């Protein structure tokens with residue numbers, strides 16, 4: 487099972503201006519990429535704040551929401567949604583044993599950090615959108631030391647670039 491982080495960032499490294507902002511500033515090409523890769527994976531992981539900005543389960547995928555307050559998740563009783571507090575290692579082990587093809591780590595910053603710190607991410611897809619926020623929610627906001635190897639770059643449109651990396655094993 488491939489575990490990958492997928493994010494769109496401003497050119498200065500933020501995933502949003504505020505933690506309740508919708509992802510309405512990203513390009514249609516990035517949204518298409520997100521839909522394709524998450525459908526191929528079949529399973530997505532996100533934090534409760536990110537889920538609140540989407541407000542529903544996305545079609546043809548299972549959404550696993552991290553929350554310590556499951557009762558506060560609106561729409562949490564949908565069959566396509568699971569709410570968990572498992573460690574990333576436990577979740578990845580459980581899904582791999584169930585034969586799931588892939589797991590997309592879909593943010594936000596708290597969940598990207600949780601999975602990056604746990605060392606369970608195999609690949610990273612970063613779309614750099616042509617915008618500067620100056621301040622906001624950073625991609626991680628935690629101290630990390632993770633080496634990457636570039637697999638491919640792809641110009642998604644005239645101004646947005648996809649960087650696709652492999653995570654190198656810890657030395």
Ligand SMILES: NC(=O)c1ccc[n+]([C@@H]2O[C@H](COP(=O)([O-])OP(=O)(O)OC[C@H]3O[C@@H](n4cnc5c(N)ncnc54)[C@H](OP(=O)(O)O)[C@@H]3O)[C@@H](O)[C@H]2O)c1
Nearest residue numbers: 493494502505507533534535536553554593594595596597
């Ligand atoms: N540009 C992009 O690609 C992209 C992608 C994703 C998100 N975003 C943006 O990121 C922002 C949200 O990011 P965020 O970092 O503020 O929040 P987040 O990571 O989406 O969610 C944080 C919540 O996750 C839960 N959580 C975190 N760690 C947990 C753990 N170990 N166990 C159980 N639950 C845990 C907690 O929920 P409870 O409070 O319910 O306990 C916490 O409040 C939004 O603006 C969103 O639009 C952007």
